[in-house]
Amino acid sequence: MRASGLGKRFGATQALTLVDLEVLPGEVHAVLGENGAGKSTLMQIISGALTPDQGELWLDGARYAPKDPLAARQAGVAMVYQEPRLCPHLSVRENVLLGIEATRYGVLDAKDARARARRALSLVSTQENALDSERRVSSLGPSERQLVTMARALAQSSCRVMILDEPTSSLGQGDVERLFSVIRQLKSTGIAILYISHFLEEVENIADRFSVLRDGKTVGTGELSGVTRGELIELMAGREVIEGGARSARTPGEAVLELEGLRGERRPVCASLSLRKGEVLGIAGLLGSGRSELLRAIFGLNPIAGGRICVKRHEGPYPPSARVAQGVGLLSEDRKDEGLARGLSVADNLTLSRSSGLGPAGLVLPGHMARVTEGFIAQLGIRCRSAWQRAGELSGGNQQKVAFGRLLHQDADIVLLDEPTRGIDVQSRAQVYQIIDEWARAGRAILMVSSYLPELLLVCDRIQVMRRGVLGPSHKVDRVTEHDLLTEAIG
Amino acid sequence: MIFSPRLSASLSHSLLPSARELAAWLRRPWFGPLAALCIVYALFALSAPETFAGSANLSIMARQTAVVGMAAIGMTLIMVQGGIDLSVGSSVALTTVIVARALEAGLDPGAAVLAGVAVAACAGCINGALVLLLQITPFIVTLGTMSILRGVAKGLANEQKIDAETRGLEALMSMLPDDQSHWLFPLGVWLTLLAAVIAAAFLIYTRVGRHVVATGSNPLTARLCGVRVGRVTLLVYALGGLLAGLAGVLEFSTLTVGDPTDSLGLELEVIAAVVIGGGSLSGGQGSVVGTLFGALLLTVIKTGCTHVGLPNWVQEILTGAIIVVAMGIDRMRQHAQAT
Numbered sequence: 001m002r003a004s005g006l007g008k009r010f011g012a013t014q015a016l017t018l019v020d021l022e023v024l025p026g027e028v029h030a031v032l033g034e035n036g037a038g039k040s041t042l043m044q045i046i047s048g049a050l051t052p053d054q055g056e057l058w059l060d061g062a063r064y065a066p067k068d069p070l071a072a073r074q075a076g077v078a079m080v081y082q083e084p085r086l087c088p089h090l091s092v093r094e095n096v097l098l099g100i101e102a103t104r105y106g107v108l109d110a111k112d113a114r115a116r117a118r119r120a121l122s123l124v125s126t127q128e129n130a131l132d133s134e135r136r137v138s139s140l141g142p143s144e145r146q147l148v149t150m151a152r153a154l155a156q157s158s159c160r161v162m163i164l165d166e167p168t169s170s171l172g173q174g175d176v177e178r179l180f181s182v183i184r185q186l187k188s189t190g191i192a193i194l195y196i197s198h199f200l201e202e203v204e205n206i207a208d209r210f211s212v213l214r215d216g217k218t219v220g221t222g223e224l225s226g227v228t229r230g231e232l233i234e235l236m237a238g239r240e241v242i243e244g245g246a247r248s249a250r251t252p253g254e255a256v257l258e259l260e261g262l263r264g265e266r267r268p269v270c271a272s273l274s275l276r277k278g279e280v281l282g283i284a285g286l287l288g289s290g291r292s293e294l295l296r297a298i299f300g301l302n303p304i305a306g307g308r309i310c311v312k313r314h315e316g317p318y319p320p321s322a323r324v325a326q327g328v329g330l331l332s333e334d335r336k337d338e339g340l341a342r343g344l345s346v347a348d349n350l351t352l353s354r355s356s357g358l359g360p361a362g363l364v365l366p367g368h369m370a371r372v373t374e375g376f377i378a379q380l381g382i383r384c385r386s387a388w389q390r391a392g393e394l395s396g397g398n399q400q401k402v403a404f405g406r407l408l409h410q411d412a413d414i415v416l417l418d419e420p421t422r423g424i425d426v427q428s429r430a431q432v433y434q435i436i437d438e439w440a441r442a443g444r445a446i447l448m449v450s451s452y453l454p455e456l457l458l459v460c461d462r463i464q465v466m467r468r469g470v471l472g473p474s475h476k477v478d479r480v481t482e483h484d485l486l487t488e489a490i491g
Numbered sequence: 492m493i494f495s496p497r498l499s500a501s502l503s504h505s506l507l508p509s510a511r512e513l514a515a516w517l518r519r520p521w522f523g524p525l526a527a528l529c530i531v532y533a534l535f536a537l538s539a540p541e542t543f544a545g546s547a548n549l550s551i552m553a554r555q556t557a558v559v560g561m562a563a564i565g566m567t568l569i570m571v572q573g574g575i576d577l578s579v580g581s582s583v584a585l586t587t588v589i590v591a592r593a594l595e596a597g598l599d600p601g602a603a604v605l606a607g608v609a610v611a612a613c614a615g616c617i618n619g620a621l622v623l624l625l626q627i628t629p630f631i632v633t634l635g636t637m638s639i640l641r642g643v644a645k646g647l648a649n650e651q652k653i654d655a656e657t658r659g660l661e662a663l664m665s666m667l668p669d670d671q672s673h674w675l676f677p678l679g680v681w682l683t684l685l686a687a688v689i690a691a692a693f694l695i696y697t698r699v700g701r702h703v704v705a706t707g708s709n710p711l712t713a714r715l716c717g718v719r720v721g722r723v724t725l726l727v728y729a730l731g732g733l734l735a736g737l738a739g740v741l742e743f744s745t746l747t748v749g750d751p752t753d754s755l756g757l758e759l760e761v762i763a764a765v766v767i768g769g770g771s772l773s774g775g776q777g778s779v780v781g782t783l784f785g786a787l788l789l790t791v792i793k794t795g796c797t798h799v800g801l802p803n804w805v806q807e808i809l810t811g812a813i814i815v816v817a818m819g820i821d822r823m824r825q826h827a828q829a830t
Contacts, residue, residue: 324717
């Protein structure tokens with residue numbers, strides 16, 4: 001499998017510019033990179049979910065240009081997603097053969113099905129652990145589900161390349177060992193495995209070679225035995241500087257949010273922090289490390305399993321409605337499905353979290369609502385036809401500004417921002433940084449999660465790193481580099 | 492005479508709606524059902540000018556719409572919140588039985604009405620509580636309570652109609668005597684209109700009403716904004732039950748008996764009225780005014796077909812076709828808006 005010069009644009013962002021990749025039969029090839037480096041785009045291209053704008057793919061010496069995932073599967077390239085996508089009500093065997101069942105006169109060929117399922121399952125079973133092909137998938141644990149997904153990939157007799165996307169992210173330590181022994185077994189049958197992971201110790205354990213992506217380019221490739229962990233991190237961390245609203249001098253006041261050993265249902269495992277008025281505290285960490293879950297637990301959207309939380313003088317957990325009343329606001333990372341009600345107007349979305357001041361006697365008068373909204377539209381430069389345009393019709397950046405406008409209107413003084421610049425253009429980004437700076441100067445306390453380290457280094461006063469659900473110590477932003485943060489998140 | 496361009500522009504602005512205002516008008520959720528109502532009414536009025544378009548018939552149609560309309564106002568609230576209530580037909584029947592039993596027991600009419608409405612409102616609260624506590628989809632919950640309430644009604648009535656003395660309650664829905672004809676419609680119709688005005692104002696102008704819409708449009712966003720989604724859910728089902736109870740009182744007044752087998756399939760007619768009126772099964776959309784137009788449209792088709800002499804089966808096909816066409820147009824309109 002070989003890829004050369006792959007490129008892909010999404011609207012204004014260039015996700016991949018120049019990616020080269022070479023994978024040999026019977027090797028485990030690790031693909032490394034920071035969040036947003038282009039790993040998942042590359043994998044989607046290889047598995048046929050996206051078509052590249054430029055560049056070519058070769059498989060076993062022949063041109064390979066799958067038009068959809070099914071074509072890729074038939075050509076022998078199978079993708080195993082992070083979250084196994086299986087039908088829980090069907091048996092293991094039915095899931096393995098889903099879509100490729102053999103039939104005789106339109107009736108399922110049971111004998112053939114059993115034989116093929118057994119063959120595929122034997123490839124992912126180790127001696128201690130055999131999967132029962134008749135069990136319902138809903139009764140399986142996460143690692144077994146992962147194996148079923150892999151068996152499904154293998155049931156296609158011609159499987160040549162298997163892509164594993166963060167396969168260990170939802171597994172415990174014992175399950176990881178089991179997965180690795182299956183991977184080694186597959187490797188010995190000559191299948192090439194593309195292994196995507198953030199965790200370097202895992203990669204060192206299982207992979208033979210590596211490629212590092214940064215900003216949509218391949219920046220290094222080679223034998224894993226020839227490099228140190230430090231060198232890999234050096235390759236992954238960029239040295240780019242982003243511009244936009246600089247950080248003005250701030251004078252933090254008293255602490256308004258304090259956590260001690262806060263524990264959620266699964267994530268976070270243990271988080272302690274103290275956030276003061278007039279400062280921006282950044283939370284760095286990998287996807288899935290529990291950063292969003294931390295914000296959601298603070299806001300009352302996720303249950304709290306233990307530890308101490310104190311917001312201003314309110315001790316203990318509260319539901320979101322109470323948090324809003326206490327002056328806490330949350331910007332959701334999932335703008336599309338949670339952050340905004342896309343079917344409702346800009347005005348409805350902007351004013352939803354606080355209805356007072358929209359009319360006499362607690363009434364909500366459309367005229368008042370429009371006037372309030374127009375104020376924010378002008379202040380934030382939201383581009384829309386009118387206050388009554390549906391929020392779903394706006395561009396990503398403008399939708400984000402509506403979400404920010406809501407926090408402004410709500411007049412929250414503790415603001416939790418989850419990926420505030422995700423999916424918005426450069427100009428809107430700079431505006432977002434400016435808004436955050438203004439808020440901090442005005443004495444609001446801001447807790448900000450971002451996958452983009454340069455952004456955190458630009459905007460925050462202090463940064464803490466979340467790693468596998470555990471929040472690390474606080475670093476002053478001028479005493480820490482991107483390299484340090486990445487080492488703490490991955491190492 | 493010379494107009495400055497600015498003056499003429501402002502004149503035309505004030506007198507004639509601009510294209511933009513016209514477009515905004517067309518986008519009103521109740522515009523489609525109103526247009527359909529006018530067209531269908533005009534068609535029937537042309538084919539049977541003497542009988543159908545007469546003022547007596549107008550009053551009859553208004554009275555026939557009142558029960559469905561009252562129940563449909565409640566259903567609009569529930570559907571805008573993202574739920575559904577299949578038990579509304581059973582609630583109406585149960586209310587007629589309760590009112591009849593209360594009158595039989597010698598309660599005065601006001602108390603009987605109060606008892607009927609209270610029972611229906613309680614049933615609504617139970618619906619809401621079950622949806623909340625069991626986290627079962629409203630469709631299933633109310634499918635269950637539909638059967639339960641029907642059973643309760645039959646049990647209370649010993650599976651028979653209850654002939655109670657109506658003691659003036661029949662006046663709510665009966666034809667007005669000649670000396671009161673300046674009222675146009677009997678009190679029951681006015682009650683329905685009053686309920687509609689209150690419900691429409693509730694949805695548009697109150698904080699809780701906006702929360703109902705937001706919860707239906709996207710419950711996650713609502714929660715994020717501090718809306719107490721649970722309370723909103725409970726409230727709409729309670730209000731839905733209350734309005735079903737009022738519909739039951741009007742139904743009793745029409746029937747003048749308590750009938751446990753009455754209003755079978757009413758829920759479908761009520762849902763049809765909401766959907767024709769611009770409501771969506773997935774929540775966040777719907778208008779009380781549109782719903783009333785939808786309910787009227789259903790009555791006009793029913794009555795019109797009878798006047799023109801079309802058999803019942805044609806009427807049913809027509810009703811069904813209108814629902815499907817209304818939905819199709821709505822889809823296209825939304826699609827056009829989205830692009």
